[in-house]
Amino acid sequence: MDSDFSLFERHVDALYRSALRLTRKPEDAEDLVQETYLRAYRYRNRFKPGTNEKAWLFTIMTNVFRNRLRQRPAPTEPLDQPGTDFSIYDQLRREGMPVHLMSPEEIIVERGFGDEVKHALEELPLPMRMVVVLVDVEDFSYKEVASILGIKIGTVMSRLHRGRQALQKKLWEYSGRPKARPVAVGAH
Amino acid sequence: MGDHCEQTMRKLSGYIDRELSDAEVRSVKAHLDDCPPCDKVFDFQAEMKRLVRRECCTDDAPARLRDWVRQLATEKAPARDQEA
Numbered sequence: 633m634d635s636d637f638s639l640f641e642r643h644v645d646a647l648y649r650s651a652l653r654l655t656r657k658p659e660d661a662e663d664l665v666q667e668t669y670l671r672a673y674r675y676r677n678r679f680k681p682g683t684n685e686k687a688w689l690f691t692i693m694t695n696v697f698r699n700r701l702r703q704r705p706a707p708t709e710p711l712d713q714p715g716t717d718f719s720i721y722d723q724l725r726r727e728g729m730p731v732h733l734m735s736p737e738e739i740i741v742e743r744g745f746g747d748e749v750k751h752a753l754e755e756l757p758l759p760m761r762m763v764v765v766l767v768d769v770e771d772f773s774y775k776e777v778a779s780i781l782g783i784k785i786g787t788v789m790s791r792l793h794r795g796r797q798a799l800q801k802k803l804w805e806y807s808g809r810p811k812a813r814p815v816a817v818g819a820h
Numbered sequence: 821m822g823d824h825c826e827q828t829m830r831k832l833s834g835y836i837d838r839e840l841s842d843a844e845v846r847s848v849k850a851h852l853d854d855c856p857p858c859d860k861v862f863d864f865q866a867e868m869k870r871l872v873r874r875e876c877c878t879d880d881a882p883a884r885l886r887d888w889v890r891q892l893a894t895e896k897a898p899a900r901d902q903e904a
């Protein structure tokens with residue numbers, strides 16, 4: 633049984649980088665990962681062999697993290713922000729840039745949108761940030777994320793959608809451009 | 821923007837995240853092959869996803885944390901130095 637714990641060890645980098653996005657501080661991230669592994673170790677008999685051990689560890693970590701947020705008064709973050717549709721691509725096109733003739737790399741790198749991704753991600757409200765990290769960085773399926781966070785798949789999808797738009801909006805602002813005006817949905 | 825474009829844009833996230841059924845994948849792919857404007861949007865959003873992953877994968881766990889976890893597996897884990 634104990635030798636199986638090595639199965640969990642290999643996810644330490646994934647847990648740490650996600651912990652860092654959630655807590656924003658290296659020392660808090662390290663502490664969160666330690667607590668996660670202590671619990672995983674204590675409850676290792678509850679893990680069903682053959683199921684996804686990475687998802688199991690992330691479930692523990694997000695639970696520990698949410699419990700900590702409840703204990704420590706943190707600045708309140710809005711749970712769900714109403715989203716206005718935004719994408720860097722559409723915004724540049726509206727401004728008359730020939731985006732259809734440019735590669736994504738040209739748009740992102742040469743226009744300076746790629747420099748502060750971590751910072752932008754860490755600025756997202758937590759519910760959206762968690763979903764974007766789990767899907768885009770950790771490559772979990774919508775179903776796995778729903779199970780890890782204890783939410784519905786539809787909620788995963790809407791938070792992901794709004795999280796990605798909010799991320800692009802932040803990258804837009806960090807690149808030194810004026811705040812983007814909200815645009816009617818479907819404008820093309 | 822035609823109906824097919826709108827349908828495709830609605831399914832774009834699912835397509836990029838590999839969450840669609842085989843039939844949906846085929847219909848999205850057929851439209852993207854046919855419609856350069858939608859295909860460019862797809863390229864861009866797919867690159868944004870890769871960018872997020874690439875940028876965030878650079879933070880590896882500190883060596884002492886890695887060692888601590890390894891020791892835990894052998895049940896010789898030191899007590900945590902402080903309680904948060």
Ligand SMILES: [Zn+2]
Nearest residue numbers: 824825855858
């Ligand atoms: Zn189209």
